[in-house]
Amino acid sequence: MPPMKDARLGASTFFASALPHDICGSNGLPLTPNSIKILGRFQILKTVSHPRLCRYVDISRGKHERLIVVAEHYERSLEDFQRAGKPVSQDKVLQVAYEILEGLEFMNKHGMMHRALAPRNVLMDCRGNVKLAKFGLYHMTNHGADVDFPIGYPSYLAPEVIAKGPSRPSDCSHGELPRPSGPKVDVWSLGILLFELCVGRRLLQSFDISERLKFILTLGCMDDIVTVLAEEHGCLDVIKELPENVLTLLRKCLTFQPSRRPTPSELLKDPALQEVSHLYTPFRKPVSLFSSSLRCAYLELPEDISELCQDEGEEYLAERSIEEVYHLWCLAGGDLEKELTNKEIIQSKPPICTLPNFLLEDGECFGQGRDRSFLLDDTTITLSLCQLKNRLKDVTGEAYYPLLDDEQSSLPQSNSSSELSAAVALPLVIRERDTEYQLLRIVLFDRLLQAYPYKKNQVWKEARVDIPPLLRGLTWAALLGIEGDIQAKYDGIDKDTPIPTDRQIEVDIPRCHQYDELLSSPQGHMKFRRVLKAWVVSHPDLVYWQGLDSLCAPFLYLNFNNEALAYACMSAFIPKYLYNFFLKDNSHVIQEYLTVFSQMIAFHDPELSNHLNEIGFIPDLYAIPWFLTMFTHVFPLHKIFHLWDTLLLGNSSFPFCIGVAILQQLRDRLLANGFNECILLFSDLPEIDIERCVRESINLFCWTPKSATYRQHAQPPKVAGDNNGFGKTPSYYSSDYQDLPKTDLSREPLKLSELKAESSPRISAEDLIDLCELSGSGHCKAPTKKTKSSKPKILAVDIRSSEDFSRGHIPGSINIPYSTAFGPDGELVQCPATSTLQSFRGRVIVIVSHAVMRAATFAAHLVKVNYPRVCILDGGINKMKFTGLLTVPSPQI
Template sequence: MFPLKDAEMGAFTFFASALPHDVCGSNGLPLTPNSIKILGRFQILKTITHPRLCQYVDISRGKHERLVVVAEHCERSLEDLLRERKPVSCSTVLCIAFEVLQGLQYMNKHGIVHRALSPHNILLDRKGHIKLAKFGLYHMTAHGDDVDFPIGYPSYLAPEVIAQGIFKTTDHMPSKKPLPSGPKSDVWSLGIILFELCVGRKLFQSLDISERLKFLLTLDCVDDTLIVLAEEHGCLDIIKELPETVIDLLKKCLTFHPSKRPTPDELMKDKVFSEVSPLYTPFTKPASLFSSSLRCADLTLPEDISQLCKDINNDYLAERSIEEVYYLWCLAGGDLEKELVNKEIIRSKPPICTLPNFLFEDGESFGQGRDRSSLLDDTTVTLSLCQLRNFCFSFFSLIKTLQIHKKSCIQSNLPHSNSNNELSAAATLPLIIREKDTEYQLNRIILFDRLLKAYPYKKNQIWKEARVDIPPLMRGLTWAALLGVEGAIHAKYDAIDKDTPIPTDRQIEVDIPRCHQYDELLSSPEGHAKFRRVLKAWVVSHPDLVYCECITDGHLPSLAYACMSAFIPKYLYNFFLKDNSHVIQEYLTVFSQMIAFHDPELSNHLNEIGFIPDLYAIPWFLTMFTHVFPLHKIFHLWDTLLLGNSSFPFCIGVAILQQLRDRLLANGFNECILLFSDLPEIDIERCVRESINLFCWTPKSATYRQHAQPPKPSSDSSGVRSSAPYFSAECPDPPKTDLSRESIPLNDLKSEVSPRISAEDLIDLCELTVTGHFKTPTKKTKSSKPKLLVVDIRNSEDFIRGHIAGSINIPFSAAFTAEGELTQGPYTAMLQNFKGKVIVIVGHVAKHTAEFAAHLVKMKYPRICILDGGINKIKPTGLLTIPSPQI
């Protein structure tokens, strides 16, 4: 998006055609409202950026099929030049024509025709350059099918458009369906406008609409349309005095037969613009964030960098993109409907005035006439940015003052505060409040905008800031950065065949209408089409995997496909194999162990009533919880999910269960089934907070899965594990070493209640330091507390020969009574003292360690785990200690 600069934002409104309530589509479902269809088609318009086009920003849907469109706006237009009733100079006419054609040419490349070209829709910025407004109205309304008013203005419509008549394609048989207007119809409209500028007044002022249309159709039988128009309006003398280039341009634009009329692209290359075209440099779209071209290729800086920020009175808002400005305007209290009401564009009516028309037997009628609000009010209301500009000025002035003050304090060795006053305080508020705070969001948007422009160089910094929160406006690009998306994603997506029919097409067609259809964009036909192409692209590019209805959640086409291709291998690796039962079963078994690890009481209860994860958790993990929560909650959940590794979804699942803990413990199997068939409201912020806590308490290897994505090779060849924190850009699943967990058969995994942890995790948790390839114990201060307790269940003789420093010995053979209770001994109090911390069971017989751990879980001891490989895994490290003989 281009910066706002000196432009304004404007809003205009219109109504979509209302559909009958008693009619259904061919699939038996209610028809999609026309306003939803328009909203879906509008989205492509937001991506079309060009200096000669007013940037579309947003569309909102109101009551009774009302739509409000927000777009870039300029106060002046060609209408103002015509009001002066003076002919415009020929050089200016040629420049205007060339700039209009630049905009039309770019639109045509995207398959869009203006059709509503008129003097008041050709705006002039403060430098006098052209900007075309309302160029997307014809496209978003499906060539006028979805509204009750015609698109275009009678005086400027091309003859072939008038000849077709004004009607909807739905009113006719397919064989008689009129063709939509092409690019050449805009050339005719441009010709009429240029003619008016040359003569200094509007045409057809003395004729009503029907006479104008009849006159335009009679031009078919004349040889020179330009001369006939000039004679009809008494301005032949003015036309004859025009230069040959202008007359030639007007004649080509006003060619009656469209087959002989040039397109905007052809006209721009004509010799009539030989003197004008060198004045303009061809437009090149700036390189996007994810592309193979250099984003800084056209970057130019002044020789003196200080010139960039020399003036504290700059209009800071002008340097932000129009999308950012509109977002901040809304946060600052902007209300589109209120703005339109204030300008009397929207008029409320008393209920009595909305009664229908009654017709009595004598022919007399009472009630409403035709409601003119269903017609198009072409007025564009300028949205006031004064309050927002003043706010930005105050904000940036304060920031500069603080920076100057801080610098002076440092230079003079005076004490100064590192806090950022109110911004620091806002960061501690709940997320939903932070997202509505204008000042906080402005600060975050600017920060993320700069970091994303430096991606992937600033990937670590993006990761760090995303741990705080992600501004909603920057969420899409930030997610892509967190997933490591790079390269020319658009070219890769476009190269995939998304049109050839494949067997899964039918299943995709069935699934998409079931996916978050309360969302206006996802429920629109355009949203369905984009969604379908993203899913099909993924299926076609992954022939070894099968389509599953549960993955039907996506975003924007090429970026969505790239994110999906990075997301699925990380969190859903091999979930969509043709035979994925072993992958799913392993995943659910690990999840069951996580429940026992963090909440043994809940785990015991669920196992006793037979309410296993297979009955409720499969949709959770197949869709990464999009099946469970609405989109506004998914956004916040995924903001954190994308910061964790592949084991983080287990913690989210446990956090959901813990919010429902009391109800689950109080209910039996049938009640739990009913509870999950209509899941109660989940506090998503609490869920995120608790899942992070669970994640940090979970040893890295406790969630090891044989079928997880293989870890990427580490750049560190020393064999020592990375010490990067969990939630950081360097938080991949750790590479395998000699001390890592070993794979075991699925049946053995299912037989164990508690998770296994690797020897390297045990060493990390015991706070041992590296010596060579392995680690040795660290001296602990008196105040330091161990993070875990190691329980060695071997017999006393084996324990004395060598054990892990700080471990206690509870021989398995005498640990429990016949009733399954822990026998009393000196270690009982120590176990109680460590209840709530990680307790690792160590032995040399896997069956015994699993049974011992299961007993502790039955006794409601949390965070119980087993050392994978037993004591034999530690022996080669040289870390076993032998107690000193007592004298």
């Protein structure tokens, strides 16, 4: 993103035309408001970046179809030359012509026309270079079809536009869209504009509107329109003094017949403009983050970085992009409607003043005429940054240039560094609204992402603190490991040929997160279709299931103007968390997933698990939409963003912990209700505290042994895993259990029927060895501070006979023989948890035995009496015999 430099933030407003309330579309749904259509069409304008165009920043939708547009703005424009009343020099005319044509040519390449070219929309920056404003109004309003006012100024409109007449929104209600103007329309407007610069006065302003339009149309009978205009306005002497090359340029622009009039790209080749072309460097589009092109920056830093910040009056904020400045302006209390109201652009009227007029039989008229406020007021106000600058006054210059050393603190030093350190402990919603904190996080993440993938590990490290909302889309892509030329891959997918899934996609999209203005727009629907269809086509072994649209929604929202990145993120996310969920027959995958989830409920909250099992409220009744859509079908987008910020840092087992955390928030209500009440509770899920859910999910995740969530239908091992977890990099939870190399101590796959028969999860022998910190010497190592914080406390309970236990057992384990608790037929004789295990309550209890069935029975009883964190050693003691880690008790002396 280019820096803001001397630009300002400008805001303007207009109304979209209102639609009738009693008309529905062909699908039976209410018509999409025109303001929503404009909002969706506007988004692509934010990606149009060129030195000759003012960047569009944001659009806000208000009441009564009001839209407020925020864009780059400058106080000077060509109107300043007109007010001077003097002809402009030949060099300045050619400069303005060349720079305007550069902007128009770039727009034409993107399929856009200005149509509102006029002196007030040709702004000048501090160096006197042209910046075209309002160039997106014609595009975002669907060529004027979605507003009640004409696009353009009659004095500067081309004859063919005037001859066509205005297009009314009512003309487009039946799908008859107006034919858009072509690039040559702007060339005529440029000709009038240049003519006015040459003569130093405005043209066609002295007539009545009807006379003015009639005069323009009569120009079609003239051979030399430039001479006719000069005679009409008494400036023929000035025109005659112009150089021939300038006159030729004017005549080319003011060619009446569109077929003979050149396009902007053709006009740039005019000899007069070629004389100034050498003064300009051809524009090159910046290399995007995810592409095959090399990215490099030529930086020459001083030895002492503080030298960058010696100028106390330096405007560091101006070095940030205009998108960042606007984002921070909003966080600092900026209010668009309030700003426009203070400038009297928005004026509220009492209802009595808005009554329509009516006529009595005698012709007497009462009421108001047409409200002029609903017509276009193209006034642009400059948004004041004083409040933002005052909010950031304590941020020193060094904060804008953070060091990227891995050992450096993530929070740059400033006068309020202690306050910033304290801010990390505040709730996430507060941090995201803290202007100073967000500035530092944005600056840091921006630099880290520019260095991606070289700084990939540090992106992970900082993401564990939080992710700035402004850069969430790119950060997610980095966390998912997106690299390479994603656009070329996306373009190579056939998204146009009809396929059987098209009908289902068309049905699902109008129901997916339609409360959101962006996703509910026609542009949002179109992008939904393209991304979903690209995924279906590029994964022929998988099929489209309902819920895939909800899964796509967060990626599309964050990358609305980059379908390729949304597709790439979705394609990387599904194999990691939903491997084989979208098979044509996914029953075995779903059933295994739900069974493991049931075991996780029993592992972390046995009391709740027992109650739900007693009333028959199994995960099949409520959890399938959770996991099939990774909770996007359950929560609104703003909660999904916070949830997925953490989900993307965990491995494929983390969703189990999220599910358990949700149940624990509803724990009291679930324990107090029966089956019917629970069904009703989940049909309209109560409000869930997402920050609490995330916090508890991480705690549950850290208490869950890696192999406890093993699934044989999970994603196969990766060749080289470089994921990161919640601890130091690398950590115990840095990757999936499936990614670890398989050994004789690894967990063995189970049949689904066997898995369902066990209420507690199994863990592998290697997991037990790692968690117990066993060494080759056969002794249990004392846990270090790091181990204590990153690994759960564990206790091995050996249920073999005392004789077998004495021949060799796991160091630190305790012996509770199975026969002392259960009879020969498996009936309970004495509760094994009455006294022996009471002091170990809260640890991860691993049941060890010769026979896994006995261990499962023993574990099931502990769960029955509400003992948490109970699991079974997969393979039993036999897997430990050949490790050399078993020990025998010392002889009593």
